[in-house]
Amino acid sequence: MQQFDTIKISIPFDAVKNVNPDMWIHTQKMDGETGITDNYKQAKNRLLPVGVSQLVSKENGDYQLTFSAKVLGDDYLTGITLNNWSRGLEILKPIIDINPNEVYDNSKVYRCDTTNNIEIEQIGYTPKIIYSGLMASKTNHNFREHRYNSTTKQGIIFSGVQQEKNRMIAYSKSLDLMKSDNKEFIKSLQHPIRMIEQATKQIRFEVNHTSFKSIRDRLQIETNSLHHVLTSCASVNSNFLKKICKGSTQQTHLFDDYQKFNGSGVDYIYYKGIQYIIQQLEYSDVAVRDFMQLLLGDNFKYHYYKKEYSVKKILQDMQHQRYGVSGEVSSVICTKLIDALHYSVAV
Secondary structure, X not given: OOOEEEEEEEEOHHHEEEEOHHHEEEEEEEOOOOOOEEEEEEEOHHHOOOOEEEEEEEOOOOEEEEEEHHHHHXXXXXXXXXXXXXXXXXXXXXXXXXXXXXXHHHOXXXXXXEEEEEEHHHHOOOHHHXXXXXXXXXXXXXXXXXXXXXXXXXXXXXXXXXXXOOEEEEEOHHHHHOOHHHHHXXXXXXXXXXXXXXXXXXXXXXXXXXXXXXXXXXXXXXXOEHHHHHHOOOOHHHHHHHHHOOOOOOOOOOOOOHHHOOOOHHHHHHHHHHHHHHHHOOOOHHHHHHHHHHHHHHHHHHHHHHOOOOHHHHHHHHHHHHOOOOHHHHHHHHHXXXXXXXXXXXX
């Protein structure tokens, strides 16, 4: 079943049964080009329940609602699903009374974050090694990685260089829950310690979907309707990780001992030279690839991909050594995570 962290949806005007007039701020916005003025109303932020970040409407038009899985209270780690999404409407009844059936049938999804909580024990390595394995497994040069490790944050971010937002984060949710930003949420729980202990045993994966096209394509659905989004069975996060680590789940040969180098002397000189270039470019697969294209011209593909001691192969070897995890281990970690993410959605 698909799980979501944050979701932004439309609330059709006809789905609204009653509105409390004291809960809103009214504003006007004028189009500087046409001079036309539109009236808007927005629910007062201080009156919004925990988990709801925005509720706004144009006069006599649809509402836009943004809420997160925090509206689920102690069930937060479950995420927003087909079975519980309407609790995001129920919690708003002091402000606005909404017919959930109308919303399910006629609402659109503007953005959403697919999320999966993977049990650390299922992967068989410590979080530190899992993050290192993921970093070492990244082979898609269209993604850049960033790792953070402190007393308040632990995890990694893969950010795409494409125009459309492409981002996956994998992180410790237990540390995130203990941040000051979540103080109000933790106070609202009946069993906060139980939730934090459960989150300690998991790594959370999230992928952001911020356009109609990305939602349709990644969730493999026909429209951006809420019911299509909620009933999607696509392995979104698993597929996304495959894209980041494309090809890296195959066995990777390492040159752990240079004395066992089997090539010729010229090959060894070439090998060491490539290592130096990689070090100077700070192990960036994007920079190495671009520089080798500039350096090798028409011979780029042969030297980068096909040569026995190819640049790509040497780069992967050095990245594995840099992150302190072997190619075999990073391959196992990446494969297990892709499978775990897939089966967390599969029905």
